[in-house]
Amino acid sequence: MTDLDDAPTVALIDDHPAVLAGLASWYGAADPPVRVLASGSDLAVAQDGPGREADVVVLDLQLSATGPSYDGLRQLAEDGRAVIVYTMLDATDVALTSLDLGAFTYLTKAEGARHLVAATRAAAQSLPYTPPALAGAFGSDTRAGRPVLAPREVDVLLEWFQCESKRMVAQSLGLSVHTVATYLDRVRIKYANAGRPAHTKALLVARALQDGLVALEEL
Structure with missing residues (x-):
């Protein structure tokens, strides 16, 4: 029970x-x-x-x-x-x-x-x-306001969606934990500047889905 x-x-x-x-x-x-x-x-x-x-x-x-x-x-x-x-x-x-x-x-x-x-x-x-x-x-989202992410920022973002921690992302991509955190902070700043803040991991996933960075089946 x-x-x-x-x-x-x-x-x-x-x-x-x-x-x-x-x-x-x-x-x-x-x-x-x-x-x-x-x-x-x-x-x-x-x-x-x-x-x-x-x-x-x-x-x-x-x-x-x-x-x-x-x-x-x-x-x-x-x-x-x-x-x-x-x-x-x-x-x-x-x-x-x-x-x-x-x-x-x-x-x-x-x-x-x-x-x-x-x-x-x-x-x-x-x-x-x-x-x-x-x-x-x-x-069907065709709105403007999608931030331009660097290829490495996208790599880190997508890897983070598949991992339980930033440390795991760092190990997978051969980066330091600090570097992973920096990339994710940059992504959040870009979304905030575009008027679409993403303070949590769940909201970042939603933004990535909206912007075609990741497909539902990949999650």
């Missing part, structure tokens, strides 16, 4: 009570389960009380009838939270903008329990997760 104290935890933000109840049911039925610490219809769910301690925040991007609101996502991401955008909106520009603002991943509500639970587990462990809708958005 799984120790619930070790289970991933989540805060749910959605303005439809039926959706919140359904998500709680999915997480409770998962094997092993995911613990819902708090749920409700506004950002305070993740900022106050038990929700502050949640590993992952699941956020409905459309909490009003006026269209997607990115302010809440931006605020949570700036606070260092792992945010899964979970929405009815299946739109490439919305998905990519969400990632650019710091979302861990983007799921449509049509993608169901399997992808949501898997994405939540991945987010809790800072591991990349790309559901079908997001993969489609990556494939």
